[in-house]
Amino acid sequence: xxxxxxxxxxxxxxxxxxxxxxxxxxxxxxxxxxxxxxxxxxxxxxxxxxxxxxxxxxxxxxxxxxxxxxxxxxxxxxxxxxxxxxxxxxxxxxxxxxxxxxxxxxxxxxxxxxxxxxxxxxxxxxxxxxxxxxxxxxxxxxxxxxxxxxxxxxxxxxxxxxxxxxxxxxxxxxxxxxxxxxxxxxxxxxxxxxxxxxxxxxxxxxxxxxxxxxxxxxxxxxxxxxxxxxxxxxxxxxxxxxxxxxxxxxxxxxxxxxxxxxxxxxxxxxxxxxxxxxxxxxxxxxxxxxxxxxxxxxxxxxxxxxxxxxxxxxxxxxxxxxxxxxxxxxxxxxxxxxxxxxxxxxxxxx
Numbered sequence: 001x002x003x004x005x006x007x008x009x010x011x012x013x014x015x016x017x018x019x020x021x022x023x024x025x026x027x028x029x030x031x032x033x034x035x036x037x038x039x040x041x042x043x044x045x046x047x048x049x050x051x052x053x054x055x056x057x058x059x060x061x062x063x064x065x066x067x068x069x070x071x072x073x074x075x076x077x078x079x080x081x082x083x084x085x086x087x088x089x090x091x092x093x094x095x096x097x098x099x100x101x102x103x104x105x106x107x108x109x110x111x112x113x114x115x116x117x118x119x120x121x122x123x124x125x126x127x128x129x130x131x132x133x134x135x136x137x138x139x140x141x142x143x144x145x146x147x148x149x150x151x152x153x154x155x156x157x158x159x160x161x162x163x164x165x166x167x168x169x170x171x172x173x174x175x176x177x178x179x180x181x182x183x184x185x186x187x188x189x190x191x192x193x194x195x196x197x198x199x200x201x202x203x204x205x206x207x208x209x210x211x212x213x214x215x216x217x218x219x220x221x222x223x224x225x226x227x228x229x230x231x232x233x234x235x236x237x238x239x240x241x242x243x244x245x246x247x248x249x250x251x252x253x254x255x256x257x258x259x260x261x262x263x264x265x266x267x268x269x270x271x272x273x274x275x276x277x278x279x280x281x282x283x284x285x286x287x288x289x290x291x292x293x294x295x296x297x298x299x300x301x302x303x304x305x306x307x308x309x310x311x312x313x314x315x316x317x318x319x320x321x322x323x324x325x326x327x328x329x330x331x332x333x334x335x336x337x338x339x340x341x342x343x344x345x346x347x348x349x350x
Contacts, residue, residue: 035214035215035217035316036056036062036213036214036333037212037213037316037318037333038052038053038056038065038066038069038211038212038331039210039310039312039318039329039330039331039332040052040070040208040209040210040211040310040329040330041206041208041209041256041258041308041327041329041330042208042258042329043342044073044076045208045210045329045330046330046332046340046342047072047073048069048072048073048210048330049069049210049330049331050340051068051069051071051072052065052066052068052069052210052332053065053334053335054068056214057334057335059214059215059216060214061214061216061218061220062102062213062214062219062220063100063103063124065212065214065220066100066210066211066212066220066221066222067100067121067124067222069210070082070120070208070210071120071121073208073224074118074120074224075118077156077158080162080226080229081207081225081226081229082206082207082224082225082226083096083119083154083224083226084117084152084156085154085156085158085159086225086227087159087162087163087226087230088155088159088160088163088229088230089227089231089232089233089235090230090231090232090233091233092160092163093114093233094114094154094159094226095112095114095227095233096110096112096113096114096116096154096224096227097110097111097112097113097119097224097225097226097227097237097239097240098110098113098122098123098222098223098224098225098239098240099123099134099222099223099224099239099241099242099245099246100123100127100220100221100222100246101220101221101242101246101247101248101254102127102218102220102248103219103220103248103250104250105248105249106127107133107242107248108123108124108125108127108128108130108132109123109126109134109135109240109241110122110123110126110134110135110136110140110144110240111135111136111140111236111240112136112234112236113136113140113144114154115141115152115154116144116149116150116152116154117150117152120222120224122135122140122143122144122147122149123222123240125143125144125147129147130143133242134240136236137234162229166230170230206259207224207225207239207245207257207258207259208223208225208258209221209222209223209239209245209246209257209258209310210222210223210256211246211248211254211256211310211311211312212312213312213314217314219248219249219250219253219312220254221246221247221248221254221255221256222246223239223240223245223257224239225237227239227261228260228261236261237261237264237265238257238261238262238264238265238269239257239261241265243268243270243271244264244265244268244269244270245257245264245269245270246270247270247271247273248274249274249278250314251278251314252274252277252278252314253274253311253312253314254274254311254312255269255270255274255277255286255287255309255310255311255312256270256309256310256311257270257307257308257309257310258306258308258309258310258327259305259307259323260305260306260307263294263297263301263307264294266297267293267294267297269290269293269294269307269309270309272286272293273286273287273289273290273309274286274311276289277311277313282313282317282319283311283312283313283318283320284311284319284320284346285319286309286319287309287310287319287320288321288346288348290309290321291307291308291321291322291323291348292348294307294323295323295348302348305323306323306324306326306327307322307323308321308322308323308327308329308345309321309322310329320343320345320346321345321346321348322346322347322348323347323348324347325344325347325349327347328343328345329342329343329345
């Protein structure tokens, strides 16, 4: 009996030190365990991370850092996938989704929110000032206005022009990695815009998801998006759903998702990634397993869409994995080229 217990214990420990590919966990995990650290999805995460780093560098809380960080793309009229300037739904409404979660498990969310540039801050108010987790639509707008947020027109002339062009055919066909057609990463620590082109059909969307580990060793995360371009009015993806677009467990790590939200919701993707890290998976391996769940459930669908997961564990190790090439994430541990880097996510479809 004793030898059997020893065998089982040894086997369990051995499994915990291997990634899905049989690679030693230490070798599979990116990062040196440094803190503070902030990571976020896509090339435009570099600029967002810089705003977050200003908070972290002063010993600030990760929650404040991620809120400040995602404010950058939310307020950028050139970013057609997040906040102000985001492409509207098929009826011409710019509707925003966001959620935020802190180290204590507190969380707040808004969905289908119109007229407010910073939905992430409304989500934080939901978390801090109400007994609820999520507010939607007109109720979310009413709450925002009651809490001092300014009502604004979020439909920019560029986005309106794109919408009217789309209406000529009114076809919806997702385009993989649209965000990298709008932005071009230039080495480390620099991001430049390419001129936006009008779509012949609907463009895909994407999200900024950000997770951070502060100097005190606490984790928080934020996720915000304008959702699928030219979606049905009322459609909500994974971004404002705790456990799908974002999840934080301060004992283990945090994860966020990007891509077509319907498939992320079906596997409760970010929660899944965190639970896999709890079992001993390195961040990249945990993200890969979540992607594989999607492939196994809908292999034909997976060939047509992009989904990526990004994770950061309690040690400051980070990693990502996606369906198709093209997904990148920004990692910041300081100021300068070596501390601000864009990392290409590994992918399933070659």
